[in-house]
Amino acid sequence: MKKRTILTIGLAALLTAGFGSAQAGHSSKLKAAYEKELAHAKALVEKAASVEGEWRDIRWKKSKKKFLPSAIAAAKAGDYKKAMKLLKIVEFQAEMGYKQAMAQKNAGPQNYGF
Amino acid sequence: MKKIATLLLSAGLVAMSAQAVPSPQEDLKHFRDYFQRKFPGLKLDELRNGINALDENHRMQWEAMEEFPPYEEFVDKGKALWEKPFKNGKSFADCFGKDPSKVRVKYPQWDAKKKRVVTLELAINECRKANGEKPFKWKKGPIAWVSAYLGYMARGQKIHVVIPNDPDALKAYEHGKHFFYAKRGQLNLSCADCHVKYAGRRIRGNLLSPALGHVTHFPVFRGKWANKSKDGxxxxxxxxxxxxxxxxxRARPFKAQSKVYRDLEFFHQYMSNGMTINAPSYRE
Structure with a gap:
């Protein structure tokens, strides 16, 4: 009986330790992926801003959404999944802002019929 | 032979592209003609009243507001600030001249030395800084009061912005013009979409104001802003x-008095050249 109990406890401890280290590994992978994504998103935002094409809700202080600061805050709280989701929005908006500015490079009164 | 043909072709293309950029004078003419065609029954100068020139109901409300102008006390505050000497004994008059009625029409102006557009508000704060005073905040409060006082004193005079034949000044003008016509933000709208193409059309419960004459009544007194502020x-x-x-x-706004907005103002004010100043004025 005693032997069985010791074996069970030992097995449980082993499993917990294994799960913990797997979880820590998973978390550090997520963190690394987040950091890579954050750098990419920031670069895209700067690219859009350089052509006066940044959209409102990416990081403007008065925006109610502030996707980029919200992503950073989520990552700080350990919620990397949420952070990555928000960074995808940032990247999309930054890319669209840049493309829009490029498409509007030759905008002028000729577009309005005079 | 082939080389000569290529050279001639490229020279022709260069000449064509040089011709393709209209001068500010041509832009102004086309801008006015457009609004004259759009609102054929209206005198051009009447557009300085914005949507109040287009809709009878709005006009009645506006005229009622202007009978007891809510901006009057702030214009008086602007006058007091204008007259108040700085700590060094000098005053705004030392920067702008003694006659406050002659200031508004000089701005925005091109500063050839610093190669930049100088707006009235920028000049006000630069005057303060030069005299050891703390500059005002850019968008509202004392800066708007002083600017409104100068606008009020200039009422009846015509907007007269000069775009000098200087490549840098023209570059700033073209930058402002491009900003005005370029679509931006998540809604993919340009200034011109609302205030040129759809001017006079409905946007939910309101009308879109025509860009021509916009600047005549700035600084503006808006009911919306008054409701937000503690002292009205x-x-x-x-x-x-x-x-x-x-x-x-849904585009990220630029900072007040940033280069982008100063260049935009250069173009925007120039488009209202010849229109009568009636600042400040009440708007919703």
Whole structure:
């Protein structure tokens, strides 16, 4: 009986330790992926801003959404999944802002019929 | 032979592209003609009253507001600030001249030395800084009061912005013009979409104002801004409004008095050249 109990406890401890280290590994992978994504998103935002094409809700202080600061805050709280989701929005908006500015490079009164 | 043909072709293309950029004078003519065609029954100068020139109901409300102008006390505050000597004994008159009625029409102006557009508000704050005073905040409050006082004193005079034949000044003008016509933000709208193409059309419960004459009544007193403020001060500068418009387009607004907005103002004010100043004025 005693032997069985010791074996069970030992097995449980082993499993917990294994799960913990797997979880820590998973978390550090997520963190690394987040950091890579954050750098990419920031670069895209700067690219859009350089052509006066940044959209409102990416990081403007008065925006109610502030996707980029919200992503950073989520990552700080350990919620990397949420952070990555928000960074995808940032990247999309930054890319669209840049493309829009490029498409509007030759905008002028000729577009309005005079 | 082939080389000569290529050279001639490229020279022709260069000449064509040089011709393709209209001068500010041509832009102004086309801009006015457009609005004259769009609102054929209206005198051009009447457009300085914005949507109040287009809709009878709005006009009645506006005229009622103007009977007891809510901006009056803030214009008086602006006058007091104008007259108040700085700590060094000098005053705004030392920067702008003694006659406050002659200041508004000089701005915005091109500063050839610093190669930049100088707006009235920028000049006000630079005057303060030069005299050891703390500059005002850019969008509302004291800066709008002083600017409104100078606008009020200039009522009846015509907007007269000069775009000098200087490549840098023309570059700033073209930058402002491009900003005005380029779509931006998540809603993919340009200034011109609302205030040129759809001017006079409905946007929910309101009308879109024509760009021609916009600047004549700035700083403007807006009911919306007055409701937001603690003391009923609804005065705000043109750049405050630019920021609001960009926000509504869901584009990131630029800072008041940034190069972008100063260049935009250069173009925007020039497009209203010859129109009568009636600042400040009440708007919703």
């Amino acid at each position: 001060d609804g005065l705000g500068t043109l750049h405050r409004r630019y920021g609001g418009c960009n926000k509504q387009q």
